[in-house]
Amino acid sequence: MPELPEVETIARGVDKRVRGDRILQAWFSRVPQTFKTPRQRQAKGLSGCTILSVHRAGKHIVFELGPPAAASKARTTQPAPGPGVSEAQWIVHLGMTGRLLVTSPESPVALHTHARLLLESGRELRFVDPRRFGRLEFRDLRRSAGFGAPGSEPLTIGEREFAALFRGRRLSIKAALLNQELLAGVGNIYADESLFQAGIRPRRRANRVKRSELERLRLALHQVLTTAIQLGGSSVSDYVGADGERGFFQLEHCVYQRTGEPCRRCQTPIRRVVEAGRGTHYCPKCQH
Template sequence: MPELPEVETVVRSLAPKLAGRRIVDARFTSHHVVRQKFATLRGRVRGQQVKSVRRHGKFILVELDRGVLTIHLGMTGKLLIDSEPGPYARAVFELDQGLLVYDDIRHFGRIEWSAGLLDRAAALGPDALDIGLEDFLKLLKSRRSRVKPLLLNQRFLRGMGNIYTDEALFEARIHPRAMASSLSKERATRLHRAMVDILKTAIRLKGSSVSDYVDADGQKGSFQQQHQVYGRAGEPCSICGTAIRRIVVGQRGTHYCPKCQRS
């Protein structure tokens, strides 16, 4: 699933090309992706000019003259500018210049129009890229939960996913099953620094293309080449040489080094 760096990369590649364009028409083919009536959504967006494109956690917000088009990429969604629709195109927005195509093999993404920010988006926690250290420390101390599931909880902190949580915990040398509220200030500070640094580096490298992810221009990211633990089960740790282990924490596959990240 595209996480904060991937969504941020899509927004950055999309915003300068989409802002100012007008939606002339739209067509949809998937009721799984578009839960509103096709005719209703088409009527909402036709004739609307795009004012801005921004990220809210893992959501892409396309702000129009009236209302907001909220897009979630799900597991395999792609939002492509000036690309011809392929066999998995689930939504096509005809612009006054070119096309905006939402492509999704597995139908897990979502597209929805609303007058303002959707309630489920407004209910999310602070952004993982923007949260300050003191606020982060307070949040950790306030929750009796294992640190890995907590970082994945979007109501706690928005934007984190499996890849960058595993990578941040490794960088901070924290076991994924550690209790968040029991982390010392030093370890929690290390986690905050690791999280922010890794997110910034991943954005600079345009995200991790481990499956279907590409940016709005169809270009792959390269942060997957920097992964220290994610997807490397059985391979040697780059620090100590111990085999990276894969376990399940909070019903999510989790990668860590049993030596560098002791319980």
């Protein structure tokens, strides 16, 4: 599911439901590649912790955790604590098919469930991931630094910094947008949609895109991502939110998965090519 707008939607939904709750116990599957931190260490680190807050960084969902001893006090004495006092973090990357669900402990456990966190409130947080591209990581902030996505956040980056990302790069502008070390959070849908809005062909070399075009791209990204967040992201097959609610931005797609259909602006059939190993969609007349 998950690009920036979907991850933002999920992080907000999970935050609303579990902020201030306490993790009583943690269960993990035995699929080893799911765990960037060994599963036993995650289980030990998580149990007893208070969830101070949940937020997005790039395509990652970050749980800020308070120490086990501080315990349930946080839940009743509002306002809920902020991230400042966090002692550890639980970091979830959804990969292609990962989902975070808040359910009752009794509800049937879906196939490919890799994590179950039993919460003091009586709810359960679950991580389900059929394709196993998702990753779970635990960080003890007393021992290591806090998590920060490597690339810049596309919603807050300024004009100069944005242009500098592409300077001297000979890869395609599409590949550059997908590179998480440059921009954190842009994936295949929003790369294609923002390039359409900016009128730029996905296969152009990044260093050949003019400064004015790059600025159009920055603004297009901002606009597309902001609108998508407002609509709860894109639900392409099945989806999303902590209760399984769907997003609606797929109705706004201009090019993504519209191969052969008429361009919304000029009626020319949308073209599909493979670029950077990904299906890439554009209008041959509107994009240059």
